[in-house]
Amino acid sequence: MACKNDSHEQPETSGTKTTTENATVKKGQAFIDNDQSQASVLQIALNSKDHTTLVAAVQAADLENSLSNAGPLTVFAPTNAAFDALPAGTVEDLLKPENKEKLAFILKHHVTPGNYAKDFMKKFKKVGQASGENAPVLVEGDDVLVGGARIVASIPAGNGIVHVVDKVILPEN
Numbered sequence: 001m002a003c004k005n006d007s008h009e010q011p012e013t014s015g016t017k018t019t020t021e022n023a024t025v026k027k028g029q030a031f032i033d034n035d036q037s038q039a040s041v042l043q044i045a046l047n048s049k050d051h052t053t054l055v056a057a058v059q060a061a062d063l064e065n066s067l068s069n070a071g072p073l074t075v076f077a078p079t080n081a082a083f084d085a086l087p088a089g090t091v092e093d094l095l096k097p098e099n100k101e102k103l104a105f106i107l108k109h110h111v112t113p114g115n116y117a118k119d120f121m122k123k124f125k126k127v128g129q130a131s132g133e134n135a136p137v138l139v140e141g142d143d144v145l146v147g148g149a150r151i152v153a154s155i156p157a158g159n160g161i162v163h164v165v166d167k168v169i170l171p172e173n
Contacts, residue, residue, distance in 0.1 A: 038158035041075045044068035047161070052089060053083040061096045061104040068129075071159030072115035074127075076146055078168045086168060105131055109147070109171040115160045118144050118151050133171045 008111045013098050042064055045051045054077055058064060067075065109131035123143045126134040135147035144151045147169035155162045
């Protein structure tokens with residue numbers, strides 16, 4: 001097989017999307033069917049009725065592949081109720097295409113490189129987020145709060161861990 005300049009038209013492939021004449025097909029690790037291994041942090045969110053707003057935000061920001069990579073990742077996953085607690089119109093505004101970069105920054109502020117169980121989180125005063133900022137960690141008895149969000153459940157994933165949180169963690173900047 002040799003590489004040559006073929007005259008056949010190929011779909012445009014830029015980023016994680018392939019554009020054809022009639023449809024846009026997403027590509028990448030997040031879009032490979034795999035029922036053999038442990039669910040990724042993305043698959044856990046996709047299969048949760050309590051995280052539909054988070055999933056919509058991840059999709060609007062085109063971060064699906066980031067949450068499906070090998071990791072390990074610690075993801076602080078706000079529930080739908082956590083998003084509902086934001087000021088009226090905030091979520092709808094963030095989901096607009098012109099706010100994609102801002103939305104991605106906020107979502108990255110919910111991800112920490114590494115696999116940190118809740119009890120291990122108690123050893124930190126702050127954690128570095130994928131946004132490039134830090135989120136403070138506060139321990140109140142058995143509770144752990146990250147950026148003011150309380151960890152209410154933890155689910156192991158094939159590429160890390162998902163900590164379900166009761167609040168959207170907003171970056172300082």
